[in-house]
Amino acid sequence: MTDGKIADVKATGGDDKTAPKLELKTPFGVAAYASTVLKKGSGTPTDDKSIAVVKYTLVNGTDGKVIDETYSAKETGFDVGDATLISGLRKALTGVTKGSRVVAALPPAEAFGDQGNAQIGVKGTDTVVFLFDVVNVATKLPEAEGTAVTPTAKNLPEVTFESGKQASFTMPKADPPKDLVIQPLIKGKGAKVEQGDTAVVTYTGALWRNGQIFDSSFKQGPTASFSFPVGAGRVVAGWDKGIEGQTVGSRLLLIVPPKDGYGDKGQGEIKGTDTMVFVVDILAKY
Structure with missing residues (x-):
């Protein structure tokens, strides 16, 4: 009918x-x-x-x-x-x-x-x-915007970012850090993301050991985004910890060791010993 x-x-x-x-x-x-x-x-x-x-x-x-x-x-x-x-x-x-x-x-x-x-x-x-x-x-911002931040820590991955495409990484010839690293690359001027907010982001994730990209929001298209409730355990702990307190417009480099990722069991191609590296743009929150 x-x-x-x-x-x-x-x-x-x-x-x-x-x-x-x-x-x-x-x-x-x-x-x-x-x-x-x-x-x-x-x-x-x-x-x-x-x-x-x-x-x-x-x-x-x-x-x-x-x-x-x-x-x-x-x-x-x-x-x-x-x-x-x-x-x-x-x-x-x-x-x-x-x-x-x-x-x-x-x-x-x-x-x-x-x-x-x-x-x-x-x-x-x-x-x-x-x-x-x-x-x-x-x-929703099209991508991160704000003030560029120069990292001071040594042995961080180099990130190459092109608008509308997934990022690429050059990994350092060094052992990954044992603890979570939260390194802003751009400091956004928007509102602070708090626990309980829903964050709207784009991201690319790669493995420290070989630089291989295992996931990216850009696989769904150049304008696709990913949303999640911050602090609710819907994503790996490194994301909840890394994004809470940041501001809309920021671009973050997150280095996530197994204890803040998928643990000793890993997931799929991610081994239990793998450190994950993400670049995340915070485009909006609500």
């Missing part, structure tokens, strides 16, 4: 802890993307340089079942400029303002495609309905 009208979708109730209830006649489907603003906010509209911080509920239009919601949890930040984001979500999140409530209907072509998403119970013919409240809008 693809003759649904977005004007017929209603939202009732809901608060900071409880998701609004979406009222729609099932099965609901649309042939093309459609959205409407239920409540208009204020401020600067989001664009591809924005992080839209929202609370949302996602509903399967075919049966009306809730797929996911974040009103009962922490709000979610979406990088509006991330080309890997589902196209319908990017459309819905572009041009909105803080305080707005928006509902959007995403046909398969703007959501999960003909293959659907079996993990969340969405078939290739299902329209998904996305209702969200914009809690905040943060600006």
Whole structure:
């Protein structure tokens, strides 16, 4: 069924802890993307340089079942400029303002495609309905910016960085440090990242022993970023320790020994004896 009208979708109730209830006649489907603003906010509209911080509920239009919601949890930040984001979500999140409530209907072509998403119970013919409240809008820097810092410590890796591409490293001919090293390369002038904040970063990670890059946010594209809650243990301890207290706009060189990384067991190609080296740009926080 693809003759649904977005004007017929209603939202009732809901608060900071409880998701609004979406009222729609099932099965609901649309042939093309459609959205409407239920409540208009204020401020600067989001664009591809924005992080839209929202609370949302996602509903399967075919049966009306809730797929996911974040009103009962922490709000979610979406990088509006991330080309890997589902196209319908990017459309819905572009041009909105803080305080707005928006509902959007995403046909398969703007959501999960003909293959659907079996993990969340969405078939290739299902329209998904996305209702969200914009809690905040943060600006994402394209890359680190601020004051260059000249490292004073010896035997640090040399980092070569080109805009929009993963960094490369020249490792010193020396044993790696036994303790975590947090070396700013650029000191940003933005807000300080505190425990409990969500940091938005780009990064490249390599192994001290051979300089081989094992991971990079740039593998997802030149504008892709990675977000994580600082101090929540969702990343290796070296990241939580290294990024807390830094400022938005900073570029950090983090040298992470096993005890602050993956420990004696390692992970994948990273051995239990490997020291990891990261360059991290802090682009935003919320």
